[in-house]
Every structure is written in structure tokens, then in C-alpha cells.
Amino acid sequence: MTAPAPQEKGTTPTSSKEETKSTARPRIGVFVCHCGSNIAGVVDCGKVRTIAEKLGDVVVAKENKYTCSDLGQEEIIKAIKENKVDKVVVAACSPRLHEPTFRKCIQHAGLNPYLLHMVNIREQCSWVHSHEKEKATDKATDLIRMGVAKAAKLEPLEAREVPVEPTSLVIGGGVAGIQAALDLGNMGFKVYLVETQPSIGGKMAQLDKTFPTGDCAICILAPKMVELARHPNITLLSYSEVEEVKGYIGNYDVKVRCKARFVHEDKCVGCGLCAEVCPIKVDNEFDLGFGQRRAIYVPFPQAVPLKYTVDKENCTHFKTGKCLLCVKACTNQAIDHKMQDEVVNLKVGTIIVATGYDTYEPKKKGVYKYWEYDNVITALELERLVNASGPTGGHLIRPSDGKPPKRVAFIQCVGSRNIKLGNNYCSRVCCMYAIKNAQIIMEHEPDTEIAIYYNDIRAFGKGFEELYHRIREEYQVEFIRGRPAKLSENPDTKSITIRAEETLLNKITERDFDLVVLSVGLQPSEGSKKIAKTLSLTTSPDGFLAEAHPKLRPVDTAMDGIYIAGCAQGPKDIPDSVAQAKAAASSAAAPMFARKVTVEPLTAMVNEDLCVGCGLCIELCPYGAPELVQGSKGGNKVHVIEALCHGCGTCAASCPQKAIITRQFTDDQIYSELQAALQTTKSADNKKKTEAEVS
């Protein structure tokens, strides 16, 4: 590949005024950061600085212990004022960390903030070459030489502002979604909450009590659900799904499909007369198959909205065209079997994704025989069985014979911390819910024997260790360290024998239990996977939605204006989910309060004269930024929606006409960098050659 000469780059649309400006030699300042010993411990910063000082166009070169400190920044400002520096190169850490800091710094000194170039000599040099100090110093010098060459070609850019619609969309009506919606509503923003199920409440509504304090889950959640439904700023779209999202921060166009309930929400008063006469009984999903519901139903008594829904799959009318007993029973004429799905278009400024989790479903042919043995159940099923409003009224029974179990075993880490299954992570809640459920069982039936088979007990939260202590002290629950190897069923009594190595005893044990509870882990919900595709969100290796930065931007996503909360981001307990929901609400509120948001000018732009409208860039762009429009001189031309563009450069690299320019990554700038890099290699080659000749 031959690099075209820089003068051929005249196609860059710059005004003639700017061109005359750039004909004067640039005055570049180089600032080399020690970063304590992070860089200086490996790279010889003094040597690097002296070499940088001698580079063409460099008028001043300084080194600092911490360039990002007040002292370091003052030095940059001083150099700009005293030495008339007009372009700045900072050789320090990754631009992801401190580029905004230094942009503000040079702006303060009167320069355009985009006349800064950062050279990464920490992550990409000193940290990775800590064993080769000399070579690291050479590399740092090379990188700075390249940086200076690029900085010489930098052009001032202006950041732009886009308006922000002060409306938010919350996807998912679990505890995280409810909290985020309430917080935003209380701040005065219009909020739409979309939930796929007939009622909000999510997984928390299914739980019995919550650890470590033992609050009843629905008792603390239901008031929030009611508050949300009555909130003047919140519109609840239950039994609905987000179908399509277009647009960018501040200006999203959302299509929501409100599925037909076959009951008019405005007329239904939730009296339940219809369900009383409905002849169809099916398993209630909410009770995980232990309880039953009618074909016209509310999933649970505290449901919000308390509006009945007709289950199309099971309703007799949809099969035979007859029945309609419910219609006759309804005193408000609320039921309408001819209802159709409705598509609602919303315009929102920000989106919070709180699509939650699914519990791990044990494998059909797995070791723990969940599908084979009646008396092996999952923890979520146990939650329904011990729940006062559950199918048994809170009496724990064995599914095989309905009798109360006398010996109960919990098996931990089912579907988590398992590399074979691909769920490598710890689900964070299983240790504590098993301990909490053991406590509930012991409170109901004090003569029950309980054993918990565990690998490690992780009681890390506030009040968790105390609960772990109390369960051993008060209830004498037995903790067995070992992963069960085999479960077998006694065909007569239906009790389960667990074979496991009690690793702390160094003995293999075989013990009988009446009921075995699998403490299943959490995994990304189907809804999360779907919404990740709709919103083009990225996922972490574990499959949960990825945050923008694991420590410093825990509720943001890579897409501006879209935030995540709750278990959609990773396994969490209720306090963490609520905290994250509040954080997401406050992050989403910031641009909505300002009513405008600054968009980075580092975007792609199209030279209309060169564009032939082939549309290759439209296919390749991961953010949907380029679009085909009618050109000013006729013909199809590409236009880049700047608010959507992330400046990744995919379009510019692919354009066969070289019609697309990515600002601050123009061909001219990149070729200058390359030339500087090749110069270095050449001189090194020459050095080698001369050395070889001498020897």
C-alpha cells in the first residue's frame, strides 16, 4: 500500500480561512507524565522529554509527576500563555481516563479543546512492557513522535448541542423499574413504564420474605406498585412490549405494542366476577405450576393494575367461538373478545432498561434429577410454597404426597459458578436466600432438620453475616461443605438420598431427605436478550447487559441516553437493585433537567461531491447513523446523523470513494502519524545495519 502524498488531501472540506491559518507552523507543547511510578518506574521520562524537545514544531516540553494534578495543569496553562503554544500533546494515561480533564484545561487557557492529542504511554507502554525498560523508553519516544506529527494536523472543532425531550421510558416493571420510574416521576418528568406481564412487580412479587431482615416481599413492594399506578407523571403500559426504538439521546422514537387483554382497562374494576364463572382452570405461571388460575385472571391478588386479562391460549371462546360466560357475568361490559393489539408511538429523551433475570432451569438430564423426582424443587418454587398468599397458604408440603417434609436439604451453586454450563459467575443471592428460607421453614415447623450443601458461604452484605450466625445458633441448621454427586429416589417413600463428600470431614456421606431444594442461580432474562438487540446494547461475557465502565459508569451503557438498572446488568439482591435504579434515574435525569446535551464533534462527515450514494456505510454502521437523502445537486447522497455517530470510523475506512471523513481521524492526520512511525523504524533499521557493518 502506498501512502498518498499529504497535499492530495485537499479534498478535505476546510474553509480557506482555516487553510491560511494552518500554513503557519504550529507551536506544539509536549507534556510527559510520570504518573507517580506508573510510567516513570519503567520509562526514562527525562530522556523521552529531551528527545521530544528536539522534534520539529515542538516549542516546549515538560515532565510532571502527575500532569492531571492542579500543578500539572497549571504548567500546561503557563506554557500555552508564555510560549504561545497552540497545540498540546499530553503523554500520559489512556485518553478514556483524562482526555476530558486536559480538554477543559486547555480550553481554560483559551485554546480550542480539540487541539489536544493524548499519547498513551501507560496502558499501552509502561504497564505492558514493565520488564523491558529500555525498549519501553524507545516505544514511548516513538509514540510521542507520532503524536506530535498528528497534533500538527489537528483542526479546531466545535461541540454541538441537541435538545432533550424531558420524558423517560422505563423497560421492565420489577422492583428496579418501579423505583426508577417513581424517582423520575417524583422529579417531575413524564415516565412510561412498559411491562410484558399483565402485572408489574417482577420476581420480587413472587418471593416470600426478604433477607436479612425478614420483611415480607409483597408487603413492602405493593405500596410502591400502587403509588406508581396512581402517580400523575407515570403512564403504566402493562402487558406491552417495546417493538422498535429509533433515534438518539434526547430524541428516541419508541414503538410499543400493547397486547390485547380482551378486557377494557378503563371499565374493569377488578371485582373478579368473571373469573368465578370461567370454566377453564390452568396452572398459574406466577405460582410456578403449584397453584391454578382461570382463563380470565389476575396473576396474584395484589396485582397492579388490578385488571383482568383473558388468556387467549386457553379461553374456550377462542377455540370454539362459544362460552362467553365471563361477558355475561361482567356488570361493567368490560370484556371484549374482539379486541386487537394496539401500537403506541412514544417520544422519549432517555431510556432505562430494567429487564431483570430468569432463574436457572436445571437441565433435563442433569445430575440433580429436577425433572424426574417430584421432591426436588427449585428455590423459586419453594418461595411460592412457603408464601402466605401462595397456593398452599404458606404451609410447606412435599409435592409427591402433600405432607410436610421433616428433613430438607438445600443444594447451593446450581447453575452458577459452573464453567461447564457457561455460568462462571457467582449469583450473589443464593447463599442468603437459602439461609433465609431455612429460617422460614424452621419458624413454621421447628422440628424440621435442615442441611445446606455449600461450596463457600458468601454472606457479604449488611446484616448478612449476622443472619448466617443466627441460623446456626438458633435453629442449628447443618452446613455441609461439599457438592452433592448423586441424588437417588426411594421408590416407596419418594424421599431423596444425597451422596456427597463432606469435604471438611474427609468422608463420603449418604443421607436421606424428604425434600431437596436446588438453590438455582440467576441468568439474563429472555427479555434482556431481546431488548439488547432492539437497542443495540452490548453484553458482558456472562450474557448480562454491559455497563459503560465497571467502576465509574456502572449504570450507563455504551449508548448515550440509555441506562441500566437491576439484575439486567448482573445478579443483585433487592437493596442493590433499588440503589442502582435510583442511580440510573438520577443519571437519566441529568440531561433531562438540562433539556440539552452536548454531543462530541468527533463524528463522520460526508463530502457530497465525492459520495455516489452506494450505501455501503449504511450497512456497516453499528449505530445506524448514515442515511440516504436527496443531495442538494440531485442524486442519492449519504448524510450522517451526528447525534447517532460515535466516530468509530468504520464508514470512512470502507468508503470506496473516500467521501467520508472522521473528524480528528482524517486520512491526513493518520498518514502523518504513520510517516512518523516509519521514520522511527527506518532509523532503527539503519542503526542495526550500521551495527552489523561494524561487526
Place this chain on the structure above:
Amino acid sequence: MGEAEKTFIGGLHEELVEDKVIDEAQLDPDFAEQIRKYGGKDVMTCLQCGNCTGVCPISLRIDYKTRNIIKCCQFGLKKYTLGTQWVCATCYRCYEHCPADLNPAEVMIALRHIAIREGIIPPFIKTAATNLVKYGQSVKPDPEIDRVRKELGLEKIGTEHPEYHKVIREINVLVHATKYDKLIGIQDEVKA
């Protein structure tokens, strides 16, 4: 514990009970590294959940705990472990069930490599190796076996095959060339 078991296990259990306190002098800090060298790459990753012990078919018969041996390997308790690994049938059930996707059977094979090189060779290994160079198989040919095979409609084992002696010679050459004979201590049996 029966006599036969003792031969197999080498008394891991007894020695552990005898030593009340394990001092540092008994530990071999390079032991895990040595095991990794011979293919037991997963030895240090083990979480000690005990699933391998529970599923091991050998553990049904005798006092043999996969997890415990791995722990001794991690710890560097070389002298306890080098007699134990022969009992492993390398059925790989431990590998199949391990939640961390580790392979304990590979560690057992690595332990065999180390034990042989340290000269800890149980008599039955020598017998099997001698049979290999003499008859081309680790089990001695037996007229009784031939009779049963005939009853089952199976072929006779190939001792009367025209190529048989040629094959035995090749095995002998290979065993000698790879110094396997010297390693096991059966130089006198090999005709190369």
C-alpha cells in the same frame, strides 16, 4: 483395610493420621509445578468442592478421595500422594462432573509419571510391563481365556499369527529405544 488395597493406596490414610502436625520441611513447594509439567495442568485451580470424590466409582469400594489427593498436591505433600494414584481407573467421571471444568484424572496420570521417575513402582506395574515385552499385551496369555473366547465365538488371541514374533520384536525395540525398560527396571527381560 485389606492387603490388596494397601498395595494400591500406599497408606495415604494411615500416614495422615500418624502425622499430627505437618511442618514445612515435609512440603515440596515445587510439587504442583512438577505435576503441571507432566500434564496435570488443573491442579492449582481446584476449588475443593468434592464432587469428584462423590462420583468416583473407586471411592465406592475403598477409601480413596480424589479431592483429598488434589489438596495434598496443591499443598506439596509429595510423600503422601505418590503411592495413591494407581487405583484411578481414568474413567474421567470426575472430569465429566467437575463444575470448574477441570480434569483430576490428568493429575493422577501426572502423579504416576512422577512416582515412576522417583522409583516408586508397584510390583504389578513391573509384571504388566514384562508381559508387554514378552507377549505384546499386559495380560499373560492363558489357555483358559482362549477356551472362553472360543465358547463366545471369538477369535483366538493372535499368538499363533505368522507376524506375531515380528510384532513382539518391534515392541522390544521400541521399549528399549524409549528407555522405558530402564525406567521400569525390566532391562533383563528386553531382547533388543
